[in-house]
Amino acid sequence: MNRKQSSPRFRFAFAALLLSALLFLLPAVRSGDRRLYLLAALVPAFMLLCCTVLARLFSLDRMALTLSLFLCSVGIAAFAPADPDAAVAQALRCIPGMAALLIGAVLMRSLSSSMLSAVSSAFLGLLMLSAKLLVPTFSVPLAEAGLALLLVSVASLLSGRGSGLALIPGFAALILLLTGGEIALAALWGLTFLLLIFAADGRILVILSAFCVTVFLFFGYSRLFPADFKAADTGSLNMLISAGWTGTDILPGELPSAASLFPRLSLHFGLLFAGLTVLLFLPLSLRGIFIATSSRTRFHAVISMGVSLLPALQALAALLSVFGFLPFPGVCFPFLTSSLPDLCAELFMIGMLCGISARNEADLAEDAHLAMLAK
Amino acid sequence: MFSVTPELYATVSLVSRWLFVFIALLLLFFALLWQRAERRERKERFKNLPGAGTIGELLVLSGSDQLPPDTWFPVPREGVLGSLRSCDLVIPCPGVSARHLDFSWQDGTGLLIRPHIGCDVLVDGVPVDRHAASEGVPLLHGSVLQVGTGVLRLQVFAALAPANQAFSPAVQVAAPSQEAAFRIPPQGTAQYPDPVPPVWQASPVPVVPPEMQSPVPPVPVNATPPAPLLQNPEMPPEKPARPKRADRWKEDWSE
Numbered sequence: 134m135n136r137k138q139s140s141p142r143f144r145f146a147f148a149a150l151l152l153s154a155l156l157f158l159l160p161a162v163r164s165g166d167r168r169l170y171l172l173a174a175l176v177p178a179f180m181l182l183c184c185t186v187l188a189r190l191f192s193l194d195r196m197a198l199t200l201s202l203f204l205c206s207v208g209i210a211a212f213a214p215a216d217p218d219a220a221v222a223q224a225l226r227c228i229p230g231m232a233a234l235l236i237g238a239v240l241m242r243s244l245s246s247s248m249l250s251a252v253s254s255a256f257l258g259l260l261m262l263s264a265k266l267l268v269p270t271f272s273v274p275l276a277e278a279g280l281a282l283l284l285v286s287v288a289s290l291l292s293g294r295g296s297g298l299a300l301i302p303g304f305a306a307l308i309l310l311l312t313g314g315e316i317a318l319a320a321l322w323g324l325t326f327l328l329l330i331f332a333a334d335g336r337i338l339v340i341l342s343a344f345c346v347t348v349f350l351f352f353g354y355s356r357l358f359p360a361d362f363k364a365a366d367t368g369s370l371n372m373l374i375s376a377g378w379t380g381t382d383i384l385p386g387e388l389p390s391a392a393s394l395f396p397r398l399s400l401h402f403g404l405l406f407a408g409l410t411v412l413l414f415l416p417l418s419l420r421g422i423f424i425a426t427s428s429r430t431r432f433h434a435v436i437s438m439g440v441s442l443l444p445a446l447q448a449l450a451a452l453l454s455v456f457g458f459l460p461f462p463g464v465c466f467p468f469l470t471s472s473l474p475d476l477c478a479e480l481f482m483i484g485m486l487c488g489i490s491a492r493n494e495a496d497l498a499e500d501a502h503l504a505m506l507a508k
Numbered sequence: 509m510f511s512v513t514p515e516l517y518a519t520v521s522l523v524s525r526w527l528f529v530f531i532a533l534l535l536l537f538f539a540l541l542w543q544r545a546e547r548r549e550r551k552e553r554f555k556n557l558p559g560a561g562t563i564g565e566l567l568v569l570s571g572s573d574q575l576p577p578d579t580w581f582p583v584p585r586e587g588v589l590g591s592l593r594s595c596d597l598v599i600p601c602p603g604v605s606a607r608h609l610d611f612s613w614q615d616g617t618g619l620l621i622r623p624h625i626g627c628d629v630l631v632d633g634v635p636v637d638r639h640a641a642s643e644g645v646p647l648l649h650g651s652v653l654q655v656g657t658g659v660l661r662l663q664v665f666a667a668l669a670p671a672n673q674a675f676s677p678a679v680q681v682a683a684p685s686q687e688a689a690f691r692i693p694p695q696g697t698a699q700y701p702d703p704v705p706p707v708w709q710a711s712p713v714p715v716v717p718p719e720m721q722s723p724v725p726p727v728p729v730n731a732t733p734p735a736p737l738l739q740n741p742e743m744p745p746e747k748p749a750r751p752k753r754a755d756r757w758k759e760d761w762s763e
Contacts, residue, residue, distance in 0.1 A: 141541040141542040142542050142545075144541075145535065145539055148531055151531060155524065159520070162512050163511065165510060170510075196539070196542055196543065196546070200539065203535070333594075334594060335593060335594025336592065402525065403525055406525070409535075410532060413539065415540075419543055420543060423546070429584075430585065431586065431596075496561070497557070497560060500557050501553075501557055504559070
């Protein structure tokens with residue numbers, strides 16, 4: 134890579150590292166807390182380590198990796214001004230998340246489309262989605278992790294066995310999510326699933342029938358449980374606006390959602406910064422689509438398209454939910470969550486994207502080698 | 509640890525918050541720039557490797573009104589062949605189902621094809637039994653595939669030719685649209701001498717770059733004689749015209 138090509142990458146990495154350090158330094162200067170100084174040093178150092186050594190070792194896609202790690206560091210920084218202990222805990226949550234990312238990358242480099250992978254991932258994914266129904270006392274939110282596995286299953290079936298078989302795990306997941314009361318995730322999954330069918334199959338008949346079934350399921354659910362469909366209260370929006378463009382150090386009161394870190398981020402660092410952070414999901418999604426279009430196999434293309442669609446739609450839904458435009462509250466922005474399983478699932482999906490990108494690079498290198506042999 | 513007075517902190521805080529916004533804006537800008545640079549880089553790489561991602565091409569020997577002979581399709585490593593617009597190889601011929609067959613390249617074996625249920629496929633004139641070949645029937649370099657009324661010949665890039673070691677025996681082809689079967693001469697004959705470099709020992713083809721040209725001299729096919737080129741005697745002889753590449757997006761939503 135020459136200097137001209139590498140400069141945007143280095144500038145981006147430098148800006149991300151600088152900002153992730155400054156986000157901790159500001160509250161550290163105010164309170165003089167040793168933990169915040171430690172975080173200001175360790176978080177950028179960890180990012181640097183991941184984006185250089187680990188990215189080189191595992192051939193990870195640097196852009197997707199840097200963006201997702203920066204969003205994670207913003208999530209940690211959202212706790213820093215008011216609760217340094219929670220910031221340390223959030224930083225510790227990112228370590229298993231990073232392990233999940235590496236597992237996803239390694240898995241995707243070796244995984245190919247087969248009936249065995251489709252069935253096993255569908256079984257595990259549906260098991261995770263039905264965990265709450267099987268064991269009512271089970272409180273760990275595994276829905277996003279289940280959806281990540283179901284994405285592999287659906288991609289495998291869509292690429293190799295046609296859309297007929299892929300409809301089974303897709304709609305099973307939708308029904309389980311609705312039964313479990315996860316309307317927001319069900320809507321996101323339904324939309325992603327329909328878009329994937331549209332991209333991979335393209336038959337109007339299949340798309341229309343899938344769309345009708347999805348609408349019918351949601352309509353039935355809304356008739357059965359009308360109380361679950363309610364817009365977010367405008368009080369949370371008013372609270373966010375009250376913090377102003379640049380934010381404040383002191384939280385005004387009870388935060389709207391415990392898991393979502395977006396309200397904290399907006400209150401502490403202002404609406405402008407929070408809005409720009411949300412806009413960073415745009416290059417992340419573009420990167421996913423870029424990787425999908427470069428993919429050699431249909432299986433990898435469908436997975437990377439799903440992995441880029443799901444967080445993008447989730448971010449959009451969360452944004453709409455903040456403004457009260459969606460009839461279901463409680464949608465968190467990807468990576469800006471304090472839930473460990475959700476964070477791990479999101480980083481696992483980014484890992485899958487990185488693995489597919491590495492595979493694309495390897496395939497292109499093989500093509501170049503073959504062309505060289507032929508000359 | 510180090511901390512500042514509240515008065516000084518108020519100033520630092522105000523300046524830093526606007527600085528955060530500025531850096532976040534820069535971050536977004538640099539991310540989009542980086543993405544643009546990578547896209548350009550990929551475009552450059554593909555300009556140098558136009559055949560990247562494909563294993564060869566399928567040349568149409570006989571097709572339909574929408575698919576004239578001498579049209580060629582770049583063949584990806586795996587995908588679906590059918591008449592549907594979303595298929596990887598779109599064959600708009602009568603008798604071709606929406607999704608007719610799956611294909612995937614396997615190094616050392618060839619292009620494995622797996623017909624869908626109720627879809628008739630002939631390889632070198634021999635019907636493919638779907639149940640007997642659950643793993644797929646290999647198409648080799650020069651194999652002729654018939655789907656519906658479409659007859660297509662596979663031409664594999666020379667660089668992938670070591671995978672075609674099983675190509676050496678002669679293959680009898682009897683496509684229904686052709687009156688006479690043709691015979692592909694085995695290696696070692698005068699027409700196809702054994703290549704000298706060890707890399708291409710198994711290759712039945714001369715070594716050419718894999719992206720631009722057909723890897724073999726065209727196998728004679730009686731059904732599609734090459735059209736004579738009109739030439740001005742005073743002008744230097746023109747190169748034979750390259751067959752037209754298929755435009756897969758021509759198809760409508762007829763499904």
